[in-house]
Amino acid sequence: MNIQAEWMRGGTSKCWIFESDHVEQTGISLDLLLPRIFGSPDSRQIDGVGGATSTTSKAIILTPSTEAGVDVEYTFAQVGIEEAVVDWGSNCGNCSAVVGLYAIKQRWVAPTDEITRVVTRNTNTGQIIVQRVDTPNGALPIVPQAQMPGVATPGYKVGLGFLDPAGKTTGTLLPTGNASDELKVAGRSWKVSMVDAGAPVVVIRAEDLSLNTNDYDSWMSAVELQLPLLDQVRREAAVRMGLAATPEQAARAIPKLAIAAAPGVESANDINVMMLSMGKPHPALAITGSIALSLGARTAGTVLHAIVGDAPRATLRLRTPAGVIETFSEERDGSLLIGADRTARSIASSIIHLPESLGSDAGVKLHSASRAGA
Amino acid sequence: MNIQAEWMRGGTSKCWIFESDHVEQTGISLDLLLPRIFGSPDSRQIDGVGGATSTTSKAIILTPSTEAGVDVEYTFAQVGIEEAVVDWGSNCGNCSAVVGLYAIKQRWVAPTDEITRVVTRNTNTGQIIVQRVDTPNGALPIVPQAQMPGVATPGYKVGLGFLDPAGKTTGTLLPTGNASDELKVAGRSWKVSMVDAGAPVVVIRAEDLSLNTNDYDSWMSAVELQLPLLDQVRREAAVRMGLAATPEQAARAIPKLAIAAAPGVESANDINVMMLSMGKPHPALAITGSIALSLGARTAGTVLHAIVGDAPRATLRLRTPAGVIETFSEERDGSLLIGADRTARSIASSIIHLPESLGSDAGVKLHSASRAGA
Known part of the structure; x- marks a missing residue:
C-alpha cells in the first residue's frame, strides 16, 4: 500500500502531512494507520517514518474546507512511540505552521500581495487560525530566508494568528476581573x-x-x-x-x-x-x-x-x-487576531510504503519513471 | 533543489539511498550535501531527513557497476549529527542489506529462481558482498513476511554473503597459526x-x-x-x-x-x-x-x-x-561465501527538498500531479 505524504518542518517540529482523501482511501482507521506508518510501537520507530521523539512523531491531516470563510480544515495527531496510539487531544502550534504553506503550494489558495492569508480551522480545538504566509511580489520566495529561534536553517515565514483567543479556558481574558x-x-x-x-x-x-x-x-x-x-x-x-x-x-x-x-x-x-x-x-x-x-x-x-x-x-x-x-x-471586522511568526518548509515529498496488505495494493513500487529527478 | 531518494530500513538501521547520478547532478560535494540534507549540524536534525541517532543518520550512494561480474557498487556514509561531517571509513552491515533489494526494484538485476543473487561491491572496504534476495516464483513477494531479531515488523529477506572474508585485517583466518x-x-x-x-x-x-x-x-x-x-x-x-x-x-x-x-x-x-x-x-x-x-x-x-x-x-x-x-x-568457483540474513524494506520513496540555492533549482515543488496517490 502506498500513501502520499509531505514531510515538513513547522517551527521546531517535524510533521508528516496527509490529505484527508489519501488516508480515507486506505479504508483504515487513522488510529491504526498512523502508528503503523510511524513504526509504533517501538521506542526507535525503526520500521517507519517516526523520529522516536515527541517533536518528530507528529502528523497533520488536512483538507480544503467546505465552511464559508475557511480555506483549510486540519487535525493534529500526536503519534505514540512506545504505544500504538494516537493522541487527538490538543493542537500543535509548530505543526500548525505548515498548513498555510501547504495550501498555497497545492494551489488551494492563490497567493496575493505581499502576505497571503490562509484561514484555517483546527479541529482538535475548534480554533480559527489565520495564517499569514510571506509571499513577496505575490509568490512564495524562490529561496526562503526567514529565520527563527531554535532552528539553524531558513524557511518560509508564516504568521499564525489566533482569532479572538481570549477566554478559551476560563471564559474571559481577565478571569479575576482585574488587569492586575x-x-x-x-x-x-x-x-x-x-x-x-x-x-x-x-x-x-x-x-x-x-x-x-x-x-x-x-x-x-x-x-x-x-x-x-x-x-x-x-x-x-x-x-x-x-x-x-x-x-x-x-x-x-x-x-x-x-x-x-x-x-x-x-x-x-x-x-x-x-x-x-x-x-x-x-x-x-x-x-x-x-x-x-x-x-x-x-x-x-x-x-x-x-x-x-x-x-x-x-x-x-x-x-x-x-x-x-x-x-x-x-x-x-470586529475580531482580534493575535499571532506569532514561525518558519516552515517542506523537507521531502514522499510516497510512504506499507508492506502488509492493510489495503488492496501491498506491493512496493518506486515510481521512478513518473517522478522528477534531482 | 530536489533530490530523489529512497528511505529504507536495512536490518536495524534506517538508511537514505541515493543513486550516484542524482547526487552528482547537484554538482555539490557529498561532504557538504549529505549533512545539509540530513539537517546537520543539529543534535535534533530538525530541519532535515536525519533521525538524530547513529542508526538513523546513514546513507548509501549506489550505482550499477561497470566491473565485470559485479552488479552494483555502493558506498556507505555515516552522516554526523552535531557536526557537519561524513564518515566514509567503514561499511554498515545493516544498510548494506538494502542494496540488492533496491537493484531488483530498479530492474538493474532481473529476479531469477527462488533466490536472486545480486553481486555488490562496497567501496568503503573493497569487500564483495553477494546478496541473496528471496524471490519465490521469480519475483519479490507481494507481502514480505520475513522477520529478524530486533525488528517487530516484517520485511524482505536478504542474505548478505561476504566473499572470502578471512584475514581482511590480519592477513589470515588464524593469526596465531593455531585453531585454538x-x-x-x-x-x-x-x-x-x-x-x-x-x-x-x-x-x-x-x-x-x-x-x-x-x-x-x-x-x-x-x-x-x-x-x-x-x-x-x-x-x-x-x-x-x-x-x-x-x-x-x-x-x-x-x-x-x-x-x-x-x-x-x-x-x-x-x-x-x-x-x-x-x-x-x-x-x-x-x-x-x-x-x-x-x-x-x-x-x-x-x-x-x-x-x-x-x-x-x-x-x-x-x-x-x-x-x-x-x-x-x-x-x-573456489571461493567461500559466508553470510547472514537480514530483512529490509522501503519505508518511503521521496523527493528531498533543499531550500537554498545550492544548485540551480531552489524551488520547492510537490509534484503531486505526476505521482501516484494512495
Missing part, C-alpha cells in the same frame, strides 16, 4: 497579571525577584534557585483564576508562569521574558504563551502594559533566552 | 580461538566462566560481573593476534570477544552465543561478528568446531539474547 492583582505568597506581596488568551498565564515582574534581566544566564540561574517559590505563586494564581479550588490542587501545566521585565533603554525589543513550563524555564515561548503575553500587553492596567506603554503596536518583540519572538496583532 | 590457543589471564588458563573473518574475534568458552547458558538473563548478569576480566582476556588476544604490542595498547573495539556454548540437546540451534562489543554485552550480533563465528565453526580445531562437530552445514543457527541469527556458507 496583588498576591500574597510566602509572606511577600506580588503584583501580577492573570491572563487567559491562547492559554492561561500568570505574569509576574522580574523586579519582584530582583533579577538581572539583561543577562539571561544569570537570570536563568537565579530563577532555578527560586522555582519552588515561583510554583507557589503559580498555584495561588490558579486558585484566583478559578482553575483550581486550592493551591495544592492546581494542575502542573496550567496556568503557565511568565516573568517579564522592561528591556534596556537602547533595546529594539519590547519585553524581556522568561516562561516557565512544567516547572522549568523554557528556552523560548510556546505559541500559546506568546499570544497571552501579546494580548496582555495590549490591555491597560496589566504589568505588561506598564512595560510597553500606551502606543498601539502592530508587532511586539518578545526577547527570550533562545532569541526574539515577534508577535502581531490586528483588528478586523 | 591457551591464554593465561588472571592466573587462569583460557582455551580460546582467535579468528579473523569479517572482523577479528576472540571466542571463549562459556564453560570457562561457569555460565548457565540456557537462560540469557542469568548469563547476561553473570557476564556483567566479569566484564573487567573478560576485557583482560580480549586484550591478551589482541597481542596474540598481532593487533597490539601490549594488552594496554589494545584498541577498545578490536578484537571483539564472543562467549560460545553448546545449545541444549533438544535445541534446534547450533551455538548459543553472546558477543561483547565496546565492553558491553551486545543483544544480538553485528554481521561481521556472525561471519567470524560461522567461518570459525567450519574450521577444525576451534572451540566453535568442538561445539558444532564435523558435519558440513550450509546454514548455522546462532542463538543470541535477541533471538536466533541464521548464517549460511557456500563454496563456489
Whole structure:
C-alpha cells in the first residue's frame, strides 16, 4: 500500500502531512494507520517514518474546507512511540505552521500581495487560525530566508494568528476581573497579571525577584534557585483564576508562569521574558504563551502594559533566552487576531510504503519513471 | 533543489539511498550535501531527513557497476549529527542489506529462481558482498513476511554473503597459526580461538566462566560481573593476534570477544552465543561478528568446531539474547561465501527538498500531479 505524504518542518517540529482523501482511501482507521506508518510501537520507530521523539512523531491531516470563510480544515495527531496510539487531544502550534504553506503550494489558495492569508480551522480545538504566509511580489520566495529561534536553517515565514483567543479556558481574558492583582505568597506581596488568551498565564515582574534581566544566564540561574517559590505563586494564581479550588490542587501545566521585565533603554525589543513550563524555564515561548503575553500587553492596567506603554503596536518583540519572538496583532471586522511568526518548509515529498496488505495494493513500487529527478 | 531518494530500513538501521547520478547532478560535494540534507549540524536534525541517532543518520550512494561480474557498487556514509561531517571509513552491515533489494526494484538485476543473487561491491572496504534476495516464483513477494531479531515488523529477506572474508585485517583466518590457543589471564588458563573473518574475534568458552547458558538473563548478569576480566582476556588476544604490542595498547573495539556454548540437546540451534562489543554485552550480533563465528565453526580445531562437530552445514543457527541469527556458507568457483540474513524494506520513496540555492533549482515543488496517490 502506498500513501502520499509531505514531510515538513513547522517551527521546531517535524510533521508528516496527509490529505484527508489519501488516508480515507486506505479504508483504515487513522488510529491504526498512523502508528503503523510511524513504526509504533517501538521506542526507535525503526520500521517507519517516526523520529522516536515527541517533536518528530507528529502528523497533520488536512483538507480544503467546505465552511464559508475557511480555506483549510486540519487535525493534529500526536503519534505514540512506545504505544500504538494516537493522541487527538490538543493542537500543535509548530505543526500548525505548515498548513498555510501547504495550501498555497497545492494551489488551494492563490497567493496575493505581499502576505497571503490562509484561514484555517483546527479541529482538535475548534480554533480559527489565520495564517499569514510571506509571499513577496505575490509568490512564495524562490529561496526562503526567514529565520527563527531554535532552528539553524531558513524557511518560509508564516504568521499564525489566533482569532479572538481570549477566554478559551476560563471564559474571559481577565478571569479575576482585574488587569492586575496583588498576591500574597510566602509572606511577600506580588503584583501580577492573570491572563487567559491562547492559554492561561500568570505574569509576574522580574523586579519582584530582583533579577538581572539583561543577562539571561544569570537570570536563568537565579530563577532555578527560586522555582519552588515561583510554583507557589503559580498555584495561588490558579486558585484566583478559578482553575483550581486550592493551591495544592492546581494542575502542573496550567496556568503557565511568565516573568517579564522592561528591556534596556537602547533595546529594539519590547519585553524581556522568561516562561516557565512544567516547572522549568523554557528556552523560548510556546505559541500559546506568546499570544497571552501579546494580548496582555495590549490591555491597560496589566504589568505588561506598564512595560510597553500606551502606543498601539502592530508587532511586539518578545526577547527570550533562545532569541526574539515577534508577535502581531490586528483588528478586523470586529475580531482580534493575535499571532506569532514561525518558519516552515517542506523537507521531502514522499510516497510512504506499507508492506502488509492493510489495503488492496501491498506491493512496493518506486515510481521512478513518473517522478522528477534531482 | 530536489533530490530523489529512497528511505529504507536495512536490518536495524534506517538508511537514505541515493543513486550516484542524482547526487552528482547537484554538482555539490557529498561532504557538504549529505549533512545539509540530513539537517546537520543539529543534535535534533530538525530541519532535515536525519533521525538524530547513529542508526538513523546513514546513507548509501549506489550505482550499477561497470566491473565485470559485479552488479552494483555502493558506498556507505555515516552522516554526523552535531557536526557537519561524513564518515566514509567503514561499511554498515545493516544498510548494506538494502542494496540488492533496491537493484531488483530498479530492474538493474532481473529476479531469477527462488533466490536472486545480486553481486555488490562496497567501496568503503573493497569487500564483495553477494546478496541473496528471496524471490519465490521469480519475483519479490507481494507481502514480505520475513522477520529478524530486533525488528517487530516484517520485511524482505536478504542474505548478505561476504566473499572470502578471512584475514581482511590480519592477513589470515588464524593469526596465531593455531585453531585454538591457551591464554593465561588472571592466573587462569583460557582455551580460546582467535579468528579473523569479517572482523577479528576472540571466542571463549562459556564453560570457562561457569555460565548457565540456557537462560540469557542469568548469563547476561553473570557476564556483567566479569566484564573487567573478560576485557583482560580480549586484550591478551589482541597481542596474540598481532593487533597490539601490549594488552594496554589494545584498541577498545578490536578484537571483539564472543562467549560460545553448546545449545541444549533438544535445541534446534547450533551455538548459543553472546558477543561483547565496546565492553558491553551486545543483544544480538553485528554481521561481521556472525561471519567470524560461522567461518570459525567450519574450521577444525576451534572451540566453535568442538561445539558444532564435523558435519558440513550450509546454514548455522546462532542463538543470541535477541533471538536466533541464521548464517549460511557456500563454496563456489573456489571461493567461500559466508553470510547472514537480514530483512529490509522501503519505508518511503521521496523527493528531498533543499531550500537554498545550492544548485540551480531552489524551488520547492510537490509534484503531486505526476505521482501516484494512495
